Amino acid sequence: MSLFDYKISELHSMLHKKEISVTDLVDQSYKRINEVEDKVEAFLTLDEEKARSYAKQLDEAIGTKDQFGLLFGMPIGIKDNIVTKGLRTTCASKILDNFDPIYDATVVQKLQQAESVTIGKLNMDEFAMGSSTENSGFKVTKNPWNTSYVPGGSSGGSAVAVAAGEVPFSLGSDTGGSVRQPASFCGVVGLKPTYGRVSRYGLVAFASSLDIIGPITNSVEDNAYLLQAIAGVDPMDGTSANVEVPDYLSALTGDVKGLKIAVPSEYLGEGVSEEVKQSVLSGLKVLEGQGATWEEVSLPHSKYAVATYYLLSSSEASANLSRFDGVRYGYRTDNASNLLELYKQSRSEGFGDEVKRRIMLGTFALSSGYYDAYYKKAQKVRTLIKKDFEDVFEKYDVIIGPTTPTPAFKVGEKISDPLTMYANDILTIPMNLAGVPAISVPCGLSTEGLPLGLQIIGKHFDESTIYRVAHTFEQATEFHKEKPQL
Numbered sequence: 389m390s391l392f393d394y395k396i397s398e399l400h401s402m403l404h405k406k407e408i409s410v411t412d413l414v415d416q417s418y419k420r421i422n423e424v425e426d427k428v429e430a431f432l433t434l435d436e437e438k439a440r441s442y443a444k445q446l447d448e449a450i451g452t453k454d455q456f457g458l459l460f461g462m463p464i465g466i467k468d469n470i471v472t473k474g475l476r477t478t479c480a481s482k483i484l485d486n487f488d489p490i491y492d493a494t495v496v497q498k499l500q501q502a503e504s505v506t507i508g509k510l511n512m513d514e515f516a517m518g519s520s521t522e523n524s525g526f527k528v529t530k531n532p533w534n535t536s537y538v539p540g541g542s543s544g545g546s547a548v549a550v551a552a553g554e555v556p557f558s559l560g561s562d563t564g565g566s567v568r569q570p571a572s573f574c575g576v577v578g579l580k581p582t583y584g585r586v587s588r589y590g591l592v593a594f595a596s597s598l599d600i601i602g603p604i605t606n607s608v609e610d611n612a613y614l615l616q617a618i619a620g621v622d623p624m625d626g627t628s629a630n631v632e633v634p635d636y637l638s639a640l641t642g643d644v645k646g647l648k649i650a651v652p653s654e655y656l657g658e659g660v661s662e663e664v665k666q667s668v669l670s671g672l673k674v675l676e677g678q679g680a681t682w683e684e685v686s687l688p689h690s691k692y693a694v695a696t697y698y699l700l701s702s703s704e705a706s707a708n709l710s711r712f713d714g715v716r717y718g719y720r721t722d723n724a725s726n727l728l729e730l731y732k733q734s735r736s737e738g739f740g741d742e743v744k745r746r747i748m749l750g751t752f753a754l755s756s757g758y759y760d761a762y763y764k765k766a767q768k769v770r771t772l773i774k775k776d777f778e779d780v781f782e783k784y785d786v787i788i789g790p791t792t793p794t795p796a797f798k799v800g801e802k803i804s805d806p807l808t809m810y811a812n813d814i815l816t817i818p819m820n821l822a823g824v825p826a827i828s829v830p831c832g833l834s835t836e837g838l839p840l841g842l843q844i845i846g847k848h849f850d851e852s853t854i855y856r857v858a859h860t861f862e863q864a865t866e867f868h869k870e871k872p873q874l
């Protein structure tokens with residue numbers, strides 16, 4: 389049994405009784421990384437020296453102080469699009485190879501206040517564009533359940549590091565499913581908080597109206613710990629919301645008696661595999677057994693979500709990524725004789741294919757003559773999609789469905805067919821467009837032995853209810869106890 393099979397609350401009690409030390413936890417991380425990293429390739433950069441010296445410092449503090457951070461001594465991995473002062477941050481892009489940020493993201497500062505130990509930075513699809521982590525400019529991360537399969541993306545490294553036991557938890561980011569989809573493919577718990585619940589300051593922007601940072605963990609309880617540590621309004625991010633942060637851990641003590649669940653017929657319809665459907669229906673039975681009721685509803689504009697998302701996110705990306713010009717950050721070409729060539733060549737050589745595809749799509753959608761037909765229309769449809777959720781939440785407490793239409797697919801299977809890859813996000817994108825929170829929790833294994841995820845969606849800023857339902861489900865099932873054999 390690994391130390392990371394224990395929850396944060398259990399590890400804390402072991403630390404206080406001096407049964408283990410923070411150094412033991414950090415040792416466990418790097419030992420496991422040495423054992424499995426060759427097979428899964430989750431990390432881009434390790435911060436071993438600093439982690440070990442900080443662990444020592446925390447160990448010395450155990451006997452002397454009486455106030456401990458919420459994540460005291462807990463090893464954590466951070467997605468490589470979250471900036472860390474002095475620690476290489478690449479967004480898995482060659483254009484940012486060897487980029488050392490000069491400041492920490494707000495979530496990183498909050499982790500420091502909570503006294504967690506940063507183990508390293510995690511692989512992802514370049515600039516978070518992708519659903520398989522195959523779009524990384526450096527390496528392809530593999531699914532620990534079967535290394536011929538993708539781990540999902542774009543936070544593939546973050547989900548794999550947790551699933552493979554390299555760290556007990558990590559941070560990812562979710563623009564159209566990037567926390568939930570890899571969590572589902574890797575059999576771990578991943579939350580996309582409400583837009584605005586967590587500061588985006590220091591999260592390298594992909595699509596600013598959709599991006600949000602979220603925790604990936606082995607258990608719902610640990611997930612609540614991590615959200616507690618990173619949530620809250622931030623003067624450095626004007627879109628962060630000034631809404632009180634509740635005590636998420638106390639939400640876990642409740643039950644689901646009388647809870648009203650909505651199940652959108654669109655989420656169990658065409659394109660969703662039979663075994664995914666069955667696992668969700670069995671999940672609903674479990675919750676019924678705990679006193680909840682469910683009814684089928686409709687989210688009629690769901691069918692437009694993927695097109696709307698790829699128009700809006702690419703438009704925002706085309707603007708956000710204009711700052712990578714070979715002058716201010718990272719990679720600069722050697723093959724330019726004037727300024728315009730410098731921009732063109734640096735970007736052509738530095739960005740990968742998927743990033744270029746999105747920049748072109750977005751630039752097209754925003755160009756004069758096409759703006760009304762594409763960008764503006766997509767904004768209008770976004771409002772309709774948001775309204776669908778508001779209508780359902782007038783009568784129901786949560787919405788439940790699968791996280792993904794199928795379990796993980798094979799490495800190489802969809803990479804040359806962007807549209808099929810995009811379609812994979814069909815069940816996670818609507819929540820980003822509406823801004824509502826959603827979690828993915830393990831709900832079974834496919835016939836091929838790959839994890840399946842149940843998605844629980846809540847009202848704006850109601851992560852507490854999501855946690856209550858997810859925790860009840862987790863306690864009533866054994867799925868979270870299954871671990872990949874590497």
Ligand SMILES: NC(=O)C[C@H](N)C(=O)O
Nearest residue numbers: 516517518563564565566
């Ligand atoms: N970034 C995300 O949330 C993932 C989504 N699959 C995308 O490629 O945009």
